[in-house]
Amino acid sequence: MKVVPVQEAVGMVLCHDITQIVPGKFKGRAFKKGHIIQFEDIPKLLDIGKQNIYVWEINNGLLHEDDAALRIAKAAAGSGISLTEPKEGKVSLLAEEKGLLKVNVDALYSINELEEVMFATLHTNQIVEKGKVLAGTRIIPLVIEEDKICKIESICQTNYPLVEVKPFKSLKVGVVTTGSEVYHGRIKDKFGPVVMKKIESWGSVVSRQIFVSDSTDMIVDAINRLLGEGVEMITVTGGMSVDPDDVTPAGIRAAGGRIVTYGAPTLPGAMFMLAYIGDVPVLGLPGCVMYSKSSIFDLVVPRILAGEELSRRDIVKLGHGGLCVNCKECRYPDCGFGKSL
Known part of the structure; x- marks a missing residue:
């Protein structure tokens, strides 16, 4: 910071607000801290009595x-x-x-460990809509050594991208709905419509829904039929608890599912199963998906639609933030549910 004559301040950065007072008419800020002095500013500065001003010199x-x-x-x-x-x-x-927000958290930490800069983002791995503010950055002082910005650019280049939005793929999805009570028409299926509505809201299409009884063989047959029809993701609804007649996990295994996890550190969604048959994800959905506004389903499926293959570690990491507190008005994804560090 230095004091210079107004006439010599062109191109320099003002270090403080400058107030203008016109008796009976105006009192307020004429020039804002951080303003870069322009040639046309000189007459006005002189008119308000500023012969010399405090500036940062940009070099x-x-x-x-x-x-x-x-x-x-x-x-x-x-x-x-x-x-x-x-x-x-x-x-x-x-x-x-619209898509899945991805943030390189480790690189973000590296940037914020540097002094005189800040970079704040939303949590990674959440659905975002077009136009949503995802992040903001600035430096703390009015000016900064260029070497510091070069260091940040190097961090970003090494870890590129720091922030991105992955678009959702439009997948062909098959739904297997289990339960003898639904299969025999004793009650109306309420699970399938919930799953279909969410899948379609993310840009994918449910090509077929197959109803089966509580039978391992019927579940295997339904999964194989859907695979034969070329579906790219399968959800199997219901039958995920430990009751003897809940056979969905056994059916997914018998169909050749490579199990990633049976159980997830989330509430709602603890009895969730994720498996792969070839490269086709097969999801065993517990009953909570039907009646909870947000659940494990909302945490996992968007990542699949963004082209990710999830690992056991990905599911384990959901434990920090995996408790939904059942807000009276659900604000998901603008909340902490599923937002691990």
Whole structure:
């Protein structure tokens, strides 16, 4: 910071707000802290009695807050991301489309460990809508050494992308609905419509629903029929508890399912099963998916639709944040459910 004559301040950054007072008419901020002095500003500064002003001098080794924030954001942004213009030194990252938000958390920590910068994001692995603000970045002072921004750009390049939105694939989905009471028409199926509505809201299509009784052989047959029809994901609803007549897990295993997990550290959703037959994910859905506004289903399926193959470790990590507190008005995904560190 230094004091310079107004006439010599063009291109330099104002270190403080400058107030203008016009008796009986106006009192307020004429120039804002961080403003880059322009040639046309000189007459106004002189008119309000400013012969000399305090400025930061921008030189080859320093960057203004707007330029610094824009460079950080550009380095961090991957596909599906748009940037706002710098405003008050901050640049926001927005979703260009609906999809799955992915944040490289370790790289984010590395950036925020550096002094004089900040980068804040939403939690990774959540559904985001087009236009949603996903992240924001800025520097803390008005100006910063360019070397620090170069270091951040290097972190982003090594860990690219820091932030991205993965679009959802449109999958052909098959639904197997278990339960003798539904199969024999004693009660109306209420599980299938819930699953179908969510799948379709994410851009995929349910090609067929098959009803079966509580029979391992019938479940195997239904899964094989759907695979033969070329489905790309299968959900098997119901029959996931430990009751003797709940045979869905056995049916998925007998159909050749490679089990990733039977059980998940989430509530609701503890009795969830994830398996793969070839590259086709097969999901055993517990009853909570039918009546809970958000559940394990909402945490896992969007990641599958974004092209990810989930591991046992991915499911285990859901335990931190895996407790839904059943808010009176469900705000998912704008809540902590499923948001692990």
